[in-house]
Amino acid sequence: MRYIDEYRNKGLIQAIAERIKMSLPGYPIKIMEVCGTHTHNFYRFGLDKLIPPNLKLISGPGCPVCVSTQDYIDSCINLAGYKDVILTTFGDMLAVPGSNSSLEKARARLGNIQVIYSPLDSLAIAQNNPGKKIVFLAVGFETTAPGIAITILKAKREKIRNFFIFSSLKLMPPTMEFLLKDKQLHLHGFLCPGHVSAIIGINAYLPLSRKYKICCCVAGFEPVDILDGIYLILRQIAEKRTGVENQYSRVVTAAGNRKAQSIIRQVFEVEDACWRGLGVIPASGLRIKREFSGFDARVNFSLNLDHGSESRLAAARVKSANLQKRCRCDDVLRGIIQPDQCSLFKKICTPDQPYGPCMVSIEGACHAYYKYL
Ligand code: SF4
Structure with a gap:
């Protein structure tokens, strides 16, 4: 199958793995694969067995579900408590733990949480249930934001008044910069997220690469893509240069998808956002603009989002000596430890x-x- 077989070709995979071994410098190298799909496919295809031990791939905060804060989950559960509300969400949000419960438990108790596959499904539910308020839990990165913006524009055009978005949308480059300031990390390179980059383009990483002298490569998700992306980072290191390379040129361009960017800008504005385990990161989130506030759950419902609490939690976790009993997702998301x-x-x-x-x-x-x- 085109775009699959050639990117899973065993001979090619072995050849790139060999090139990786040859290009490694004589000191340990740490590369962060920012995107959760890279993490998943890296292990799914056994690529970890092909790279030498002094090359360490660490996972970053590129899984939107993982970085949703307890506060956000708690507020979603509170929303589900409204008698006239139907919550709609992607399925993988259900099991995410809040402070004391999860949406899955709330769904069993209240019965008004529906799993959907697209924000447009949520809009259809709103049209079919005029007596209810439908709230879509908007969790994701730059990739998800255009579809949600389009849904809001459609709702406005069709004068649908019972549809709301509870945004927890987040932006990648500011968070990558946040990680670069982490003194414990010492990264040599970023394997930049392919899906996000299809929207924002490789140019979005240029300021980061220049300011922090970090090697970046946007890579696709097949085994050849991932290994090739790693090799292109190692080549930069070997040649003592830093920049942003594009391994995923069949999908990603320098400027990205300008139409999608423009739709995002039309509906959303940038805000400081809170990430689970990381705390508040400046300019790393998207909130709905005032002119679309009729669709903003934060404006139309009484939600008690305390962003400071995650920052306090993050600080407390870092200081906490009792590592044996606590979930260490914060350290996993910051790339400080591996899950095991x-x-x-x-x-x-x-x-x-x-x-x-x-x-x-x-x-x-x-x-x-x-x-x-
Ligand atoms: S394995 Fe540890 S760090 Fe990972 S989700 Fe579970 S408790 Fe959290």
Whole structure:
């Protein structure tokens, strides 16, 4: 099959793995694969077995479900408590733990949480239930935002008044910059997220690469893509240069999808956002603009989102000495530890009974480790 077979070609995979070995410098290298799909496919295709031990791939915060804060989940559960509300969500949000419960438990108790596959499904539910208020839980990155913006524009055009978005949309480059400031990390390169880059383009990473002298490569998701992306980063290191390379040129351009960017700008504005385990990161989220506030759940419902609490939690977790008992998703999301270094991994925390969000989604690093290692 075109775009599949040639990117899973065993001979080519071996050849790139060999090139990777030859290009490694004589010191350990740490590359972060930012996107959850990279993490998943890296282990799914056994690529970890092909790279030498002094090349460390670490997972980043590129799983939207994993970075949704407890506060956000708690507010969603509160919303579900409104008698006239139907909550709509992507399925992988259901098991994410809030402070005391999850949407899955709330669904069993209240029965008004529906799993959908697109925000447009949510709009259709609003049209079919005029006596109810339909709230879509908008979780995702730059990739998800255009579809949600289009849905809001459609709702406005069709004068649908019972449809709301509860945005937890997040932006990648500011968070990558946040990680580069982390003194514990010492990254040599970023394998940049392919899906996000299809929207924002490779130019979006140029300021980051220049300011922090970090090697970046946008890569696709097949085994050849991932290994080739790693090799292109190592080549930059070997040639003592930093920049942004585009391994995924069959999908990603320099400027990205300008139409999608324009739709995002039309409906959303940038805000500081709170990430689970990381705290508040400046200019890393999207909120609905005032002219579309009729569709903004934050404006139309009484929601008590305390962004400071996640920052306080994050600070407390960093200081906490009791690593044996706590979920270490914050350290996993910051790339400080690998999932199997968490004492709860596989013992208490499994995909059937996730203790933390990184075990919930198939894009979560802990889930990928559990499934394939
Ligand atoms: S294994 Fe479970 S408890 Fe440990 S960091 Fe991952 S999600 Fe959290």
